[in-house]
Amino acid sequence: MTLSEEDYIKAIYHLGKGEQAPVSTNAVAEKMDTKPSSVTDMVKKLSEKGVVNYRRYKGVRLTEYGLKIALSIVRKHRLWEVFLVEKLHFSWDEVHEVAEQLEHVKSEKLIDELDKHLGFPKIDPHGDPIPSKEGEFKKAVKKLLSEVLTGTNGVCVGVKDSSPPFLKFLDKNNIALGDPIIVLEKEEFDGSLTIKINNKEMRISEQIASNLFVEIID
Amino acid sequence: MTLSEEDYIKAIYHLGKGEQAPVSTNAVAEKMDTKPSSVTDMVKKLSEKGVVNYRRYKGVRLTEYGLKIALSIVRKHRLWEVFLVEKLHFSWDEVHEVAEQLEHVKSEKLIDELDKHLGFPKIDPHGDPIPSKEGEFKKAVKKLLSEVLTGTNGVCVGVKDSSPPFLKFLDKNNIALGDPIIVLEKEEFDGSLTIKINNKEMRISEQIASNLFVEIID
DNA sequence: ATAATATTTTAGACAAATCTAAAAATTTGT
DNA sequence: ACAAATTTTTAGATTTGTCTAAAATATTAT
Structure with missing residues (x-):
C-alpha cells in the first residue's frame, strides 16, 4: 500500500x-x-x-480485507500517540500530525515492540480504543467518573455541570478535556477518589467526580 | 523536501x-x-x-545548506537507531531499514524529545557519531578496548588477534562485531575490565581487552 | 412527474520521479 | 594525439496521483 x-x-x-x-x-x-x-x-x-x-x-x-488494513493503521496511529504523550512529553493536542506520519512506517516488529514498551495500552490519549494486533477492540464508553471501578484508565471527555465555578475548579487544578486519568482509590466513607491525572496524584470529592465524564474501555 | x-x-x-x-x-x-x-x-x-x-x-x-540538511537526516536516522536498540530490543543489524523510514518524519519537537528520552547519545549502535542539532559532531576513533577510559561508550569494530582460540572465545561469550559496549570499571591490579555488552555485564581480562578494537567518540 | 439542483464520473491535462535509447562529453590506452 | 571505451546527458515515454471542465446520474422540490 x-x-x-x-x-x-x-x-x-x-x-x-x-x-x-x-x-x-x-x-x-x-x-x-x-x-x-x-x-x-x-x-x-x-x-x-x-x-x-x-x-x-x-x-x-x-471490504473485510480493507477493514483489516484500516484497523492496523489505526492501531499504529494510536500506539504512536501513546508513545508521544507518555514517553516524549507531548500534550494530547500536539500528537495528531506527528502520529499521522509515524503510522505509515512499515515494520511488524516495530509495532509489536512499541506495544510492549508502552505496556500494551488499550486506549489512546484522546480516549479512543487501540485495536489489537488481530484487529479487535472494545468500544469506548462514556461514564461519570464517580461510576467507574478502581484501577480504571480513561480520558476526560466532558462535564455534566458546566457552571463557571466548576469549570474554574477544573482549570485551577489543571484538569482539561482530553487528559488521561487513572482511578487509584475510592474512599468508601465519603465517596472521594484518589486519581492520577497528568502524572500527578490528587484527591477529589464525590461531587466533583459525579460531574466529570470520562471515556473508558468497557 | x-x-x-x-x-x-x-x-x-x-x-x-x-x-x-x-x-x-x-x-x-x-x-x-x-x-x-x-x-x-x-x-x-x-x-x-x-x-x-x-x-x-x-x-x-x-552546498553548505545541503550539508545542513544531510546532517539533520543523519541525526534523525541515528537517534532512531539508538531508540530501536535501546528501547525496543532490536539487534544492531535489524535497525537500518526501519530507521530509513523513521528518519523522514518531520517534527522538530519529536527529535528533540527523542534525543532527551535517550539521554543525548553521542554514538549510534553501529559506532557512528550522532550530529548535534546544530550539525556538529565528533569523529569516531578506533582504539583498543584496553586503552579507553572508564565510562566510555563504544562499539566493537574489529580484532587485533584473529586466531581461532580468540575468535572462539568471543563467540562463546556472545561478543560480535557491531555490538555496543560500555566500560564500567577498570581493575588497577590486573588491568581487567568490567564491561556491559548486549545489556549483560561481564568481566574480561587485560589480554582480551588489548585484542579488541572499539570505535568511540574522541 | 418533471424541472431544477446537487453529486459523481469521465475525459483530458499536468507535475514528480522514473525509465530506455540515443547523443554528447570525458577519460583512457597506446 | 586520437581512437576506443566509458560516463553523462538529453529526448521522449511511463506511472502515480492530482486537477479542471464537461457530461452523466441521482436527488429534491413543486
Missing part, C-alpha cells in the same frame, strides 16, 4: 463509523482535502485491489 | 565522505539503485533549490 492509498483507507474507515455504511465520494474528498474526481480515481484502484467495494454513484465501503 | 530528495541528499553526503569531494552521477545511481539519467534529473532540481553545486559532466557536491 502506498502512503496515499493508506490515507484513503483510513478516511473511508473513519467516515464509515464502525465500518458498514457506504461513504460518499464527496465526503471522502472533503475529509482528505482533495477533489471528488480524485477520489473516484483512487477508489477504482482500491476496488481492483480488493480493498473496497465500489459501484459508481453508489459510494464506497471497505 | 520530498522523500526522494532527502534520499538523494543523504546518498550524496555519504558518498562525499565528510562532504567535500564531488560525487559522480554513476556512483549516486548505484547507491540509490536507480539509473544515471534519473540522477541527472534530480541533481538539476536540487541544484536549482540551492542544495547542491552541479556542473554537467563534473559531478555534484552539497
Whole structure:
C-alpha cells in the first residue's frame, strides 16, 4: 500500500463509523482535502485491489480485507500517540500530525515492540480504543467518573455541570478535556477518589467526580 | 523536501565522505539503485533549490545548506537507531531499514524529545557519531578496548588477534562485531575490565581487552 | 412527474520521479 | 594525439496521483 492509498483507507474507515455504511465520494474528498474526481480515481484502484467495494454513484465501503488494513493503521496511529504523550512529553493536542506520519512506517516488529514498551495500552490519549494486533477492540464508553471501578484508565471527555465555578475548579487544578486519568482509590466513607491525572496524584470529592465524564474501555 | 530528495541528499553526503569531494552521477545511481539519467534529473532540481553545486559532466557536491540538511537526516536516522536498540530490543543489524523510514518524519519537537528520552547519545549502535542539532559532531576513533577510559561508550569494530582460540572465545561469550559496549570499571591490579555488552555485564581480562578494537567518540 | 439542483464520473491535462535509447562529453590506452 | 571505451546527458515515454471542465446520474422540490 502506498502512503496515499493508506490515507484513503483510513478516511473511508473513519467516515464509515464502525465500518458498514457506504461513504460518499464527496465526503471522502472533503475529509482528505482533495477533489471528488480524485477520489473516484483512487477508489477504482482500491476496488481492483480488493480493498473496497465500489459501484459508481453508489459510494464506497471497505471490504473485510480493507477493514483489516484500516484497523492496523489505526492501531499504529494510536500506539504512536501513546508513545508521544507518555514517553516524549507531548500534550494530547500536539500528537495528531506527528502520529499521522509515524503510522505509515512499515515494520511488524516495530509495532509489536512499541506495544510492549508502552505496556500494551488499550486506549489512546484522546480516549479512543487501540485495536489489537488481530484487529479487535472494545468500544469506548462514556461514564461519570464517580461510576467507574478502581484501577480504571480513561480520558476526560466532558462535564455534566458546566457552571463557571466548576469549570474554574477544573482549570485551577489543571484538569482539561482530553487528559488521561487513572482511578487509584475510592474512599468508601465519603465517596472521594484518589486519581492520577497528568502524572500527578490528587484527591477529589464525590461531587466533583459525579460531574466529570470520562471515556473508558468497557 | 520530498522523500526522494532527502534520499538523494543523504546518498550524496555519504558518498562525499565528510562532504567535500564531488560525487559522480554513476556512483549516486548505484547507491540509490536507480539509473544515471534519473540522477541527472534530480541533481538539476536540487541544484536549482540551492542544495547542491552541479556542473554537467563534473559531478555534484552539497552546498553548505545541503550539508545542513544531510546532517539533520543523519541525526534523525541515528537517534532512531539508538531508540530501536535501546528501547525496543532490536539487534544492531535489524535497525537500518526501519530507521530509513523513521528518519523522514518531520517534527522538530519529536527529535528533540527523542534525543532527551535517550539521554543525548553521542554514538549510534553501529559506532557512528550522532550530529548535534546544530550539525556538529565528533569523529569516531578506533582504539583498543584496553586503552579507553572508564565510562566510555563504544562499539566493537574489529580484532587485533584473529586466531581461532580468540575468535572462539568471543563467540562463546556472545561478543560480535557491531555490538555496543560500555566500560564500567577498570581493575588497577590486573588491568581487567568490567564491561556491559548486549545489556549483560561481564568481566574480561587485560589480554582480551588489548585484542579488541572499539570505535568511540574522541 | 418533471424541472431544477446537487453529486459523481469521465475525459483530458499536468507535475514528480522514473525509465530506455540515443547523443554528447570525458577519460583512457597506446 | 586520437581512437576506443566509458560516463553523462538529453529526448521522449511511463506511472502515480492530482486537477479542471464537461457530461452523466441521482436527488429534491413543486
